[in-house]
Amino acid sequence: MSETKQYVSIEMTRRNVLAGGAAAFMGLTLSGLASATPSDVADLVANIAAGQTPQSGKIVLDMPQIAENGNTVPLSVSVESPMTDTDYVKSLHVFAEDNPTPEVASFHFTPMSGLAEVSTRMRMAKTQNIVAVAQMSDGSVFTESVQVKVTIGGCGG
Amino acid sequence: MAKKAKARIKAPKSVTVGEPFEVKTLISHKMESGQRKDKKTGEKIPRMILNKFVASYNDAQIFSADWHPAVSANPYMAFHMIANESGTLELTWTDDEGETFAKSKDIKVG
Numbered sequence: 440m441s442e443t444k445q446y447v448s449i450e451m452t453r454r455n456v457l458a459g460g461a462a463a464f465m466g467l468t469l470s471g472l473a474s475a476t477p478s479d480v481a482d483l484v485a486n487i488a489a490g491q492t493p494q495s496g497k498i499v500l501d502m503p504q505i506a507e508n509g510n511t512v513p514l515s516v517s518v519e520s521p522m523t524d525t526d527y528v529k530s531l532h533v534f535a536e537d538n539p540t541p542e543v544a545s546f547h548f549t550p551m552s553g554l555a556e557v558s559t560r561m562r563m564a565k566t567q568n569i570v571a572v573a574q575m576s577d578g579s580v581f582t583e584s585v586q587v588k589v590t591i592g593g594c595g596g
Numbered sequence: 597m598a599k600k601a602k603a604r605i606k607a608p609k610s611v612t613v614g615e616p617f618e619v620k621t622l623i624s625h626k627m628e629s630g631q632r633k634d635k636k637t638g639e640k641i642p643r644m645i646l647n648k649f650v651a652s653y654n655d656a657q658i659f660s661a662d663w664h665p666a667v668s669a670n671p672y673m674a675f676h677m678i679a680n681e682s683g684t685l686e687l688t689w690t691d692d693e694g695e696t697f698a699k700s701k702d703i704k705v706g
Contacts, residue, residue: 511668522616535666539631542664546675551658553616553678559661560668562629593668 475541480534480570483541487532487572488580498531498583500571509563509593514543517556518573518581522548528555530574537567562593601625601646603699605687610704613680619651620674623689623697629665646697648690649673653703654683679705 484493501515518528527550533543546557555573563569570584606620623646630643649661649671659675677685682705689697 538666539629540665543666544664545662547660547662549658551653551656551678552676554676556618556676557661558620558672558674560672562666562668 474537474539474564475535477536477568480536480541480568483532483534484570484572484582487574491578491580493572493580493582495582497581498571498573500569500583500585502569502585502587504586505588505590506563507590509565509589509591511560511593512563512587512589513558514561514569515556515558516546516571517554520555520575522550522553522555524550525576527552527576528573529576531555531557532572532574533561534570534572535561535563535567536570538562538564543569563587563589564592565589601689601697603687603689603697605685605699605701607685607701607703610706611679613705614678616676616678618674618676619685620672621649621687621699622670622672623699624670625689625691627663627665627667627669627671631665644692646671646689646691648688650688650690651675651677652686652688653677653679654681655686679703681705 497519499517506512516531518531520528528548531546534541535543543561544559548555566588568584568586570582573581601623603623608617611617625646628641628644632641633639634641643665645663645665647663649663650657651659658677661673663671682703684700684702686700
């Protein structure tokens, strides 16, 4: 995937330049925007749990402890499950507590997924907790969160 | 969107029946979050992101994702799947205006 990586790094350099140039006024623009709060995320999690208390465990949320560039923070999540027709992970949601909008992404699995394991890259406005919530096929709900420190916030979103 | 989004898929050349394998995908897209402002005019740049990713194998959906503006530009998405027979993996990305981008890859079992 060397070709791919090279392409991304070029694009990211352009973004870095943008972010650097915008850093001075970003403090103004970001603070002027409504940001999500931990309680917004708690509400979203409660909504998914639909009356249940989310259990801990089963989810492994793999993120760097310190992210230098908030524009692109690697995110890997796996959920322990046999992934059979009767027992599998239906959905996995990722939230960021202090981004302008709390939703990051939702992933929907099927038994043909084989493994409930995904990787992507996300934006982070500042140091905050990232929360993952998994919905199982039997209706049970699991949650996990991790704090990620951000050196330079991702511009927006 | 005038510019064509460039998509890439990476998956094993051949796989074993029932054995989960990883599929890595990448698509070029600026994922404009709607939070940024134009430095000259001070106007907000409108949101324009890919909000839906769907992976189907031999016409059956195996994985999908809803993306929000917090997904980084040039979205990378890796997921797992199992294949019981050779076939075609079809990926579709949909943007805020409903335009779709597709890319497929043949997968050989055995």
